[in-house]
Amino acid sequence: MNAQAEYSKEPFIRVIQARKESAEKLNFTVEFSFPQNFLDGITLENIKEAYRNMDRRIKLKYRVSIYEKGILFNKKIAEKELSKKWVLYWTRDPTILERYRTNIWVLGIDENLESEFFMDFEEAKTFLFSLRETFSVQPESFADKGSKVFAEIQVRSHRHYFIEAINSKVRSATITIV
Amino acid sequence: MLKIIYITSVDGFVMTVVSNVNEGEKKKSLIFIPLVKGEEEEPTERFSDNPIKSTQSICPECNRIISAEIFEREGKVYMRKTCPVHGETEELYFGDYGMYRRFSAYWDDGKGQEAPNVKMDRCQCPANCGLCTNHLSHTGLANIIVTNRCDLTCWYCFFYVKKGLEGAYVYEPTLEQIRAMVRTLRAERPVPGNSVQITGGEPTLRDDLPEIIRMIKQEGIDHVQLNTNGINIALHPELARVYKEAGVSNLYMSFDGVTPKTNPKNHWEAPYAIEACRKANLGVVLVPTVIKSVNDHEVYDIIRFAKQNIDVVRAVNFQPVSLTGRMSKKEREKYRITIPDVIKKIEEQSEGEIASSDWFPVPSCSPVTHFIEAITNRKQYELSIHFACGAGTYVYLDRENDRLVPITRFVDIKGLLEYLDDVSEEIESGSNKYVELAKVALKLKGFVDEKNQPEGLDLARLLFEVLFKHDYSSVGKFQMNSLFLGMMHFMDKYNHDEERLQRCDIHYLTPDLRIIPFCSFNVIPEWYRDRIQKKYGMPVEQWEKQHNEKLEDRLYRGQLRKEAIKQGTGASCLVNEMLSGVNG
Numbered sequence: 001m002n003a004q005a006e007y008s009k010e011p012f013i014r015v016i017q018a019r020k021e022s023a024e025k026l027n028f029t030v031e032f033s034f035p036q037n038f039l040d041g042i043t044l045e046n047i048k049e050a051y052r053n054m055d056r057r058i059k060l061k062y063r064v065s066i067y068e069k070g071i072l073f074n075k076k077i078a079e080k081e082l083s084k085k086w087v088l089y090w091t092r093d094p095t096i097l098e099r100y101r102t103n104i105w106v107l108g109i110d111e112n113l114e115s116e117f118f119m120d121f122e123e124a125k126t127f128l129f130s131l132r133e134t135f136s137v138q139p140e141s142f143a144d145k146g147s148k149v150f151a152e153i154q155v156r157s158h159r160h161y162f163i164e165a166i167n168s169k170v171r172s173a174t175i176t177i178v
Numbered sequence: 179m180l181k182i183i184y185i186t187s188v189d190g191f192v193m194t195v196v197s198n199v200n201e202g203e204k205k206k207s208l209i210f211i212p213l214v215k216g217e218e219e220e221p222t223e224r225f226s227d228n229p230i231k232s233t234q235s236i237c238p239e240c241n242r243i244i245s246a247e248i249f250e251r252e253g254k255v256y257m258r259k260t261c262p263v264h265g266e267t268e269e270l271y272f273g274d275y276g277m278y279r280r281f282s283a284y285w286d287d288g289k290g291q292e293a294p295n296v297k298m299d300r301c302q303c304p305a306n307c308g309l310c311t312n313h314l315s316h317t318g319l320a321n322i323i324v325t326n327r328c329d330l331t332c333w334y335c336f337f338y339v340k341k342g343l344e345g346a347y348v349y350e351p352t353l354e355q356i357r358a359m360v361r362t363l364r365a366e367r368p369v370p371g372n373s374v375q376i377t378g379g380e381p382t383l384r385d386d387l388p389e390i391i392r393m394i395k396q397e398g399i400d401h402v403q404l405n406t407n408g409i410n411i412a413l414h415p416e417l418a419r420v421y422k423e424a425g426v427s428n429l430y431m432s433f434d435g436v437t438p439k440t441n442p443k444n445h446w447e448a449p450y451a452i453e454a455c456r457k458a459n460l461g462v463v464l465v466p467t468v469i470k471s472v473n474d475h476e477v478y479d480i481i482r483f484a485k486q487n488i489d490v491v492r493a494v495n496f497q498p499v500s501l502t503g504r505m506s507k508k509e510r511e512k513y514r515i516t517i518p519d520v521i522k523k524i525e526e527q528s529e530g531e532i533a534s535s536d537w538f539p540v541p542s543c544s545p546v547t548h549f550i551e552a553i554t555n556r557k558q559y560e561l562s563i564h565f566a567c568g569a570g571t572y573v574y575l576d577r578e579n580d581r582l583v584p585i586t587r588f589v590d591i592k593g594l595l596e597y598l599d600d601v602s603e604e605i606e607s608g609s610n611k612y613v614e615l616a617k618v619a620l621k622l623k624g625f626v627d628e629k630n631q632p633e634g635l636d637l638a639r640l641l642f643e644v645l646f647k648h649d650y651s652s653v654g655k656f657q658m659n660s661l662f663l664g665m666m667h668f669m670d671k672y673n674h675d676e677e678r679l680q681r682c683d684i685h686y687l688t689p690d691l692r693i694i695p696f697c698s699f700n701v702i703p704e705w706y707r708d709r710i711q712k713k714y715g716m717p718v719e720q721w722e723k724q725h726n727e728k729l730e731d732r733l734y735r736g737q738l739r740k741e742a743i744k745q746g747t748g749a750s751c752l753v754n755e756m757l758s759g760v761n762g
Binding site for chain 2: 051054056059087090093103114115165
């Protein structure tokens, strides 16, 4: 039931792209996800139990920061705050009832407060527990081509029926701007 | 000549009938279109359909529970379902996909029933309503039909008792039956019902109505709303004071437009009823049933009429029409209008004064409820209906510029709701309640842009009282300072969605001590309304003999109309007067 114990060991984070698109634009794409064993610990049984216990809104707040690596200090060059939510609800969707034998299902709410309906539970988990975010920044912020950058993600969530409270930071490996 | 005519009622329903009369011979008999097997919809091209989700619905012809697909096409949301016997039905479900996504983000299942009247192992909506074990909302508003007699004989109405029709029953529960119904409502758990609408027929035809109102109040109901066409009050203005003193909180008055054509029911009488309420200090909610191509061009004029009477009109609650009976796809397309469509019409007609983005779905109130629950540690009254059932916004009168200002123009509603949700979570996960409350008190003003707030209004203060006093009077004070604009779209057999029904919080109380969701009671009358009224009513002749009165004795004969026409006091005259004032 409690997958929290495993998660901080190997969260996945990487900057998959740091590219100078033009003289005006430098793009970074950051990917993050919780480790698979954490995700495997979240089951439909958890979800049903949480719903019965009136624990029906699971919100994760992400703060994504990009740093330029310095000799003494790292310089923050971009930051975004995002939140994603699951709302647990009683569905009358016959395809879900048939496929998963459950009437308690998840609705995703993205950072723009718009809904995402899922047909697949793994897809729903990916929605809440992973992130792919692209930043565009002004290249003047950097000393030169060849600067080293890394990303840091802080994730926070209150305690819920199937996860302990989360408040942790993870940092990606450093990559060089090309 | 056979002619298909739309018909409407105060509860927002339209039923199709075929009239077998020539033009101008309106009084001849009407024939309800029989359920015709095999008259199927034309197949629709589907390549551009974007599936959203599936749900359960019913076949509009045989009531069989069937699967239904909700999908997007060209920016609108549709429902499609196929009955193995009666074939496919496709229906407009929600007129704007963007609004559907925005509204659905406020989805919030209610607390359910801890003391259900009907025990069910699995969902069988819309069968066996009562409320059952699986119903997700407590009663938000309970309707009590005190009579099915009416002082009007609108040829289209299916609700009032029609003398001469075979099987016509007068349904008038006794005072003791009504008391038992109210006690059933109060026995709901975890949240006992506290809001009742007295409805009909025309409830003011009951001479013991003040006694009924007093009894309902004595049983512990906070809010008593009287659903009426207003005619009796216009004829006998002292009734407004009598009802107010008995305990009525407000009138819920049918008002379909600002011209005699769009509002044949009470165009001339409504201003008299409003005036009577003004004198009695009794609030009025105007209730327009909106039908595409019939009165949707007047939605903003209705708001302007409300604005002109803002001292007494507390709200306008638009009801996009519900199409009951058998109706062809072509006819449905002609009349069907959904919540986003009405919202857009208001935006267009008001030239952006009240925009689409100013509206929120009804369940968006949930963060406020969650917050109050977190600080009181007690389950609270909650509006947990489906997001597609209702929407609302508050507007305030900027007297200086004679404009209505929606609350969203000076309050960050989205931010405030998110913040309250976060604080509730903080408290529930063990943070010190008093520290969190102090933070909210300090931060509340930050959500209100005082510069853009209409003069004389201190909304932060009113919000503070709602959040911290959280009683009926502070909510009332919040309401009194504003004009509430609402939408409530009751379903019909074409767009029936069991996910919506399962969350319905507008219910009917019945003498067999059941509590039945509105869209079961009225959409499948053969299972609910008609059965109950037959069981607990009496044949017209018996009623007349018992009461020494003929049903037609209490009919309205249009006495006020001549006078109103002479004096120019109909709703359209008032709107025209107001417009000429503005233009001048």
